[in-house]
Amino acid sequence: MTPQERIAELRAAITQYDYKYYVHNESDIPDAVYDALMDELRLLEQQNPAYADPHSPTQSIEVPLDNTFAKVKHPQPMLSLGNGMYEAEVDAFRDRVTKGLGTHDVAWVVEPKIDGLAIALTYENGTLVLAATRGDGETGEDVTSNIKTIKTIPWTLRPNGATPIPRRLEVRGEVYIPSAEFDELNARLTAAGEKTAANPRNAASGSLRQKDPRITASRPLHFFAYSIGPVDGQWPDTQWGTLQALRAFGFAVNDDARWFATYAEAMAYATQWMTKRDVLAYEVDGAVLKVDSLAQQRELGVAGRDPRWALAYKFPAREATSILKNIIVSVGRTGNITPAAEIAPVQLSGVTVSNASLHNADLIKKLDLRIGDTVNLKRSGDVIPYIIGPVLEKRNGTEQPWQMPTHCPSCGTALVREGEEVAWRCPNVVGCLEQRKRRIEYAVSREALDIVGFGEKQAALLVDRGLIHDVADIFALEGDDFVGLEGFGKTKITKLIEAIAAAKQQPVNRVLISLGITLVGTTVSQLLMQRFGSVAALAEATAADIAAIERVGPGIAQSVTEFFAIAENRTLIDKLTAAGVQTSGGAAREATSSALANMVFVVTGSFVGMSREQAEALIAEHGGKTTGSVSKKTTAVLAGAEPGANKTSKANELDIPIIDEAALRRMIAGESAHQEGN
Numbered sequence: 291m292t293p294q295e296r297i298a299e300l301r302a303a304i305t306q307y308d309y310k311y312y313v314h315n316e317s318d319i320p321d322a323v324y325d326a327l328m329d330e331l332r333l334l335e336q337q338n339p340a341y342a343d344p345h346s347p348t349q350s351i352e353v354p355l356d357n358t359f360a361k362v363k364h365p366q367p368m369l370s371l372g373n374g375m376y377e378a379e380v381d382a383f384r385d386r387v388t389k390g391l392g393t394h395d396v397a398w399v400v401e402p403k404i405d406g407l408a409i410a411l412t413y414e415n416g417t418l419v420l421a422a423t424r425g426d427g428e429t430g431e432d433v434t435s436n437i438k439t440i441k442t443i444p445w446t447l448r449p450n451g452a453t454p455i456p457r458r459l460e461v462r463g464e465v466y467i468p469s470a471e472f473d474e475l476n477a478r479l480t481a482a483g484e485k486t487a488a489n490p491r492n493a494a495s496g497s498l499r500q501k502d503p504r505i506t507a508s509r510p511l512h513f514f515a516y517s518i519g520p521v522d523g524q525w526p527d528t529q530w531g532t533l534q535a536l537r538a539f540g541f542a543v544n545d546d547a548r549w550f551a552t553y554a555e556a557m558a559y560a561t562q563w564m565t566k567r568d569v570l571a572y573e574v575d576g577a578v579l580k581v582d583s584l585a586q587q588r589e590l591g592v593a594g595r596d597p598r599w600a601l602a603y604k605f606p607a608r609e610a611t612s613i614l615k616n617i618i619v620s621v622g623r624t625g626n627i628t629p630a631a632e633i634a635p636v637q638l639s640g641v642t643v644s645n646a647s648l649h650n651a652d653l654i655k656k657l658d659l660r661i662g663d664t665v666n667l668k669r670s671g672d673v674i675p676y677i678i679g680p681v682l683e684k685r686n687g688t689e690q691p692w693q694m695p696t697h698c699p700s701c702g703t704a705l706v707r708e709g710e711e712v713a714w715r716c717p718n719v720v721g722c723l724e725q726r727k728r729r730i731e732y733a734v735s736r737e738a739l740d741i742v743g744f745g746e747k748q749a750a751l752l753v754d755r756g757l758i759h760d761v762a763d764i765f766a767l768e769g770d771d772f773v774g775l776e777g778f779g780k781t782k783i784t785k786l787i788e789a790i791a792a793a794k795q796q797p798v799n800r801v802l803i804s805l806g807i808t809l810v811g812t813t814v815s816q817l818l819m820q821r822f823g824s825v826a827a828l829a830e831a832t833a834a835d836i837a838a839i840e841r842v843g844p845g846i847a848q849s850v851t852e853f854f855a856i857a858e859n860r861t862l863i864d865k866l867t868a869a870g871v872q873t874s875g876g877a878a879r880e881a882t883s884s885a886l887a888n889m890v891f892v893v894t895g896s897f898v899g900m901s902r903e904q905a906e907a908l909i910a911e912h913g914g915k916t917t918g919s920v921s922k923k924t925t926a927v928l929a930g931a932e933p934g935a936n937k938t939s940k941a942n943e944l945d946i947p948i949i950d951e952a953a954l955r956r957m958i959a960g961e962s963a964h965q966e967g968n
């Protein structure tokens with residue numbers, strides 16, 4: 291292929307992606323791939339100036355607009371931003387700036403790069419008369435009625451002492467949706483059976499381009515002002531002054547923006563600020579460095595569609611490639627065997643990761659993951675990274691297929707898998723040391739007995755020494771038992787013994803949690819103890835008695851009766867009672883989420899991270915109900931892999947939304963985020 295042909299090919303492809311992205315808010319390819327194509331085109335154009343074309347996507351984005359909104363020609367083009375991933379690229383930008391200006395006397399403003407969409411707001415004599423999207427930078431769309439529904443955008447400029455209200459002023463900034471509100475919105479859309487958005491930016495863009503402003507009004511849109519277009523009147527002569535003036539006129543201006551006298555300080559701030567990405571309430575894709583003086587900005591001018599006076603210092607990608615070194619399995623409290631990936635250490639959104647989750651053996655098989663594979667990883671928010679899949683082109687034949695062990699890595703018992711469960715389990719409930727450790731860890735955790743100073747390490751040490759076998763043994767521990775054990779000084783021992791004694795006062799519902807009965811967590815244990823009053827009474831109850839409690843289903847009833855059918859578990863209750871732990875006395879109220887209150891779910895199919903029972907318990911934990919069949923009263927059908935055809939077709943017939951596990955978790959998370967805000 292000649293350079294000319296490749297240039298034509300790249301231009302056609304990029305134009306198509308731009309159209310999809312800017313008009314339909316969709317992207318067919320990852321940002322990194324788009325950037326790479328654009329870089330290749332830029333380089334080829336540089337090397338072959340004969341093929342320069344003002345209509346090349348490197349010069350402008352040519353995007354046909356939809357006809358739904360009136361077109362608005364921007365009096366001054368809305369620019370884009372050049373970007374750099376590495377410090378060296380930002381340093382090179384600084385060099386261009388100082389060279390272009392012929393001086394090192396440059397002050398800087400650093401601002402977050404908000405991942406939303408750019409808007410231009412025109413105010414005449416202080417009144418909002420027009421709001422336009424960026425569009426292709428030259429022509430946007432009139433979205434005034436929709437913009438007026440955004441509460442952080444003033445309809446009239448607030449008069450202030452510092453700057454008189456200009457006769458005409460164009461304010462520019464970013465419309466965005468905060469991450470938590472995005473999750474809530476998607477949960478709402480799911481519950482209503484509507485299409486969800488892939489990310490907050492698409493959601494913001496889609497919300498703004500609604501034909502009915504009432505729909506826009508119901509969307510959690512926010513706005514940060516960061517610059518101005520044409521102004522007819524007095525205006526500060528710096529970017530920093532611009533931000534202050536915008537704030538004074540009543541706009542939201544990002545609090546993390548800062549002014550710096552030197553480039554070194556600006557870069558130090560940008561670099562340090564970038565580590566905050568995951569704790570910000572909204573999505574950011576980097577920091578923007580801007581020359582502060584507007585006169586210097588004008589002097590530097592524009593190259594193509596990027597200003598020469600600003601650069602986006604972009605975040606490291608949230609996706610990475612590494613080598614799968616090994617797959618290790620761990621044993622959980624209920625005997626579940628979970629595989630996890632050990633990978634060659636790799637940088638992923640700013641941190642080094644060497645472990646990734648794999649969920650279950652079926653997934654490993656489905657992905658055909660082999661030890662030694664090059665794998666793609668993803669990490670979003672602060673959750674553990676997970677493996678997307680192997681890079682097949684990188685295989686050289688030395689990769690080893692992985693086999694799920696057939697026996698427990700701790701006690702050697704043959705693993706089992708029951709019914710529809712995806713997880714393999716070690717059935718040696720009483721004898722398996724790992725299970726014992728996990729159970730004790732769980733019993734002393736914050737949700738259960740809450741023994742401070744007792745955790746994974748202490749549980750492992752004491753079980754290995756044979757000092758404790760079950761949760762009741764904890765209460766027989768004496769100071770002398772710890773003497774000589776690694777990590778136990780005198781004060782530590784005294785404190786721990788005190789914490790153990792204090793745990794005897796925990797209410798019975800917490801004691802019930804500490805038993806580690808499958809599906810019996812915070813909410814269910816309260817319901818059970820409100821009804822039965824004591825663990826002994828619960829042990830005598832029939833499955834029908836238990837299932838008759840509102841919000842407790844047959845799955846929980848079965849789990850509880852199975853637990854008490856084991857003689858050792860009954861002995862455990864006697865031991866706890868004898869140790870002075872409260873095994874009766876009724877439940878104490880604890881705060882739980884009511885995210886799913888008044889909602890009725892039907893659960894069908896199998897899930898990746900949990901069993902169907904666990905899904906039902908999760909719903910109950912958050913105040914929801916589950917039933918066996920779909921009816922008009924059903925809020926949503928929670929469908930896993932291979933859902934029951936009857937249930938899904940009935941749901942479709944009745945127009946009841948079918949949601950997946952992720953959507954359920956968003957519904958739960960959305961509500962708890964909401965509660966925190968209250």
Ligand code: IVH
Pocket residue numbers: 369370371401402403404405406407408424464516517578597600602
């Ligand atoms: S300055 C003349 N400042 O990023 C420079 N843009 O990639 C263009 N953006 O279209 C505007 N936060 O939608 C600027 N603090 C910020 C920004 C920001 C987000 C967006 C904006 C622009 C895009 C360019």
